[in-house]
């Protein structure tokens with residue numbers, strides 16, 4: 001018999017009827033003799049609703065109070081699910097993050113887990129009880145409530161699985177696995193039977209929000225067997241593994257990720273001299289703004305243009321900082337564009353294939369899509385394009401790299 005950590009996302013616990021369906025599922029696993037720890041999210045839309053309430057009071061609520069507020073969403077669902085389990089004669093107990101002693105650092109709204117005391121859970125499991133834990137939350141050393149960043153219930157589940165050395169961490173959601181790209185954008189997207197941690201981490205980092213980035217990092221680090229599957233249908237979902245699939249020839253590109261979260265800033269006509277990149281970017285990082293892609297052109301007349309991307313939420317602030325830098329450096333101008341999107345192809349198969357980037361660029365050029373920026377790593381190529389061509393680009397790349405459903409079935 002196995003020890004399983006099962007996480008149910010917001011849509012899966014979005015109504016009391018759905019919570020009852022989750023309880024049915026958990027009871028079934030229990031009756032097969034498995035030990036179960038369940039992690040739940042808040043009902044879908046609830047976290048956003050709570051953030052909205054806070055913003056009615058003030059623009060930038062203090063992070064500590066924000067955590068006290070948003071952690072309530074998960075407290076509702078643990079209680080309701082536990083009631084639904086007990087109604088089915090399935091003994092269970094609910095716990096908030098602090099009760100189960102998920103200890104984090106004090107970085108409110110984006111805290112990191114430091115330690116989990118699994119003793120209490122072990123006692124319940126030994127007594128035959130299902131343990132129901134609130135996702136997304138913990139507490140710091142001083143007893144303050146913390147949260148783990150949006151989508152953080154995935155990380156709670158993986159961390160509990162690591163601490164308990166569970167046989168598998170199962171992430172139940174509203175799709176039946178990880179797809180070649182977001183199935184909500186591309187109908188012909190195909191479910192992957194398995195994907196490596198490395199690829200999943202790139203996909204998550206580059207915008208595929210099916211799993212929180214930290215959850216994948218954590219699972220890779222502690223080698224937690226991780227599976228994504230549907231709350232509503234039967235099926236084996238997608239297994240995330242350390243090893244590449246040796247039985248099958250490795251696809252060159254495993255998936256396509258995209259995001260509309262970034263904005264682009266250019267400072268033009270800056271002196272082309274050593275140290276200029278740090279003089280531009282240091283004030284940006286001093287303002288706590290993270291930079292993603294960077295391009296510096298070869299200049300003429302000892303002057304050059306410097307372009308980089310930041311999160312859209314930081315766009316306004318980054319532009320203000322850059323205006324200051326521009327006047328100091330006597331730059332020609334600062335310009336910005338927030339209507340951009342980043343599209344990335346991801347695959348460990350790229351390591352052993354040449355010409356993957358060229359194929360990507362050709363496919364975009366065939367659709368007359370202009371590439372504004374490029375960045376590559378061993379297993380990914382990302383480009384920045386005009387936001388309005390995002391869907392076209394994703395579909396074209398999905399087809400060119402033979403990821404469409406029909407390609408496999410044919």
Ligand code: ADP
Pocket residue numbers: 008009010011012041151172173174175177178179180181182183184207208209210211255
């Ligand atoms: P939950 O509330 O269960 O945590 P999320 O909304 O966080 O669910 O994640 C599931 C969603 O992720 C899907 O509905 C889907 O639209 C989106 N998604 C994005 N990229 C992918 C992908 N490559 N494969 C599967 N789902 C994806």
Ligand code: ASP
Pocket residue numbers: 009010041042047048073135136149150151152153154
């Ligand atoms: N409820 C939180 C959110 O909406 C955490 C989660 O669902 O994983 O981000």
Ligand code: MG
Pocket residue numbers: 009151154209210211212
């Ligand atoms: Mg999620």
